[in-house]
Amino acid sequence: MEMTFRWYGSKFDTVTLEQIRQIPGVTGVITTLYDTTPGEVWTREAIHALKEEVEASGLHISGIESVNIHDAIKIGSPDREQYIDNYIETLKHLGEEDIHLVCYNFMPVFDWTRTELARVRPDGSTVLAYKQSAVDALVPEKMFESIAGDANGAILPGWEPERMAKVKELFDAYRDVDDEKLFANLKYFLERIMPVCNEYDIKMAIHPDDPAWSVFGLPRIIINKENILRMMKMVDDPHNGVTFCSGSYGTNLENDLPDMIRSLKGRIHFAHVRNLKFHSQQDFEEAAHLSSDGSFDMYEIMKALYDIGFDGPIRPDHGRMIWGEKAMPGYGLYDRALGATYLNGLWEAIDKSHKRGI
Numbered sequence: 203m204e205m206t207f208r209w210y211g212s213k214f215d216t217v218t219l220e221q222i223r224q225i226p227g228v229t230g231v232i233t234t235l236y237d238t239t240p241g242e243v244w245t246r247e248a249i250h251a252l253k254e255e256v257e258a259s260g261l262h263i264s265g266i267e268s269v270n271i272h273d274a275i276k277i278g279s280p281d282r283e284q285y286i287d288n289y290i291e292t293l294k295h296l297g298e299e300d301i302h303l304v305c306y307n308f309m310p311v312f313d314w315t316r317t318e319l320a321r322v323r324p325d326g327s328t329v330l331a332y333k334q335s336a337v338d339a340l341v342p343e344k345m346f347e348s349i350a351g352d353a354n355g356a357i358l359p360g361w362e363p364e365r366m367a368k369v370k371e372l373f374d375a376y377r378d379v380d381d382e383k384l385f386a387n388l389k390y391f392l393e394r395i396m397p398v399c400n401e402y403d404i405k406m407a408i409h410p411d412d413p414a415w416s417v418f419g420l421p422r423i424i425i426n427k428e429n430i431l432r433m434m435k436m437v438d439d440p441h442n443g444v445t446f447c448s449g450s451y452g453t454n455l456e457n458d459l460p461d462m463i464r465s466l467k468g469r470i471h472f473a474h475v476r477n478l479k480f481h482s483q484q485d486f487e488e489a490a491h492l493s494s495d496g497s498f499d500m501y502e503i504m505k506a507l508y509d510i511g512f513d514g515p516i517r518p519d520h521g522r523m524i525w526g527e528k529a530m531p532g533y534g535l536y537d538r539a540l541g542a543t544y545l546n547g548l549w550e551a552i553d554k555s556h557k558r559g560i
């Protein structure tokens with residue numbers, strides 16, 4: 203595996219490439235072209251410039267998170283053809299620039315959903331949190347106002363105000379899209395892009411829905427072992443793969459994370475590893491990466507990745523806000539750097555034990 207770090211680009215991120223370069227064991231960044239909107243073609247020049255910027259710092263681009271999917275593709279409306287053509291163009295340009303990993307999600311309307319962006323924990327750190335009862339009490343537009351209020355002025359991906367202004371229209375457009383239709387639209391999209399993925403060896407890595415159940419009545423399908431295996435089978439090509447995100451699949455306590463990892467051998471192209479602390483079902487907050495700070499056994503998660511021979515990029519995922527840092531919720535430097543170091547430590551121990559036959 204390669205330890206990596208998400209970087210939101212010099213225009214938006216409070217964390218610099220120079221800082222990332224100093225985290226021990228981190229060699230790559232996961233980034234995207236943050237000035238683009240879903241559906242747009244990424245030019246080769248823009249990708250090249252981003253690559254040069256990253257490489258000038260001594261790091262390299264390990265993958266793109268995300269090339270977002272236009273809602274027309276998820277809805278399956280006639281204009282999806284144009285947006286799929288554009289996506290294919292973007293993939294081609296990425297391949298030409300020697301980038302071979304693309305993370306994306308297939309969640310209708312919203313990306314990940316949390317009900318609090320700065321819950322204070324007993325140690326004074328603040329974290330993202332989710333409580334189903336808070337979602338049930340809200341209409342989406344109100345939810346946006348309330349979470350935007352504590353985002354430190356940052357705009358969360360998928361929650362851009364221009365997009366939220368259209369949220370009602372979007373909800374309408376998804377009216378006839380149930381789980382089956384969403385599966386069919388995903389299949390259609392994947393079948394169309396697989397030839398270019400094969401030609402340029404681009405690994406597509408779908409990110410799970412977060413939380414891993416339907417919110418606001420919208421369909422959500424990338425939520426558990428059964429569905430993800432169905433997806434792998436429905437387009438049975440190694441380029442159709444997975445971002446294994448422990449914090450997203452882990453929102454559903456019925457998901458056995460190490461077992462899911464083992465069942466996806468050969469199809470996990472990218473891993474997000476983080477921990478959650480549960481208070482009860484569907485009521486959790488994001489903890490430090492350390493097992494004892496949350497509800498997951500991080501050793502078992504890393505061990506499962508090790509055992510299946512995972513050799514792609516891993517990144518620490520959302521971190522706590524600590525030491526007075528002001529950054530985009532979940533994406534400060536300090537706690538994610540601690541996370542990367544901890545995960546590297548687990549990996550080293552697992553690797554040495556294995557090699558010594560322990």
Ligand code: CS2
Pocket residue numbers: 267268305306307313314359409412447474519532
């Ligand atoms: C990320 C997601 O911050 C996060 O939780 O893991 O936003 C992820 O980038 C997207 O869902 C992938 O398209």
Ligand code: MN
Pocket residue numbers: 409447449450474519
């Ligand atoms: Mn994730």
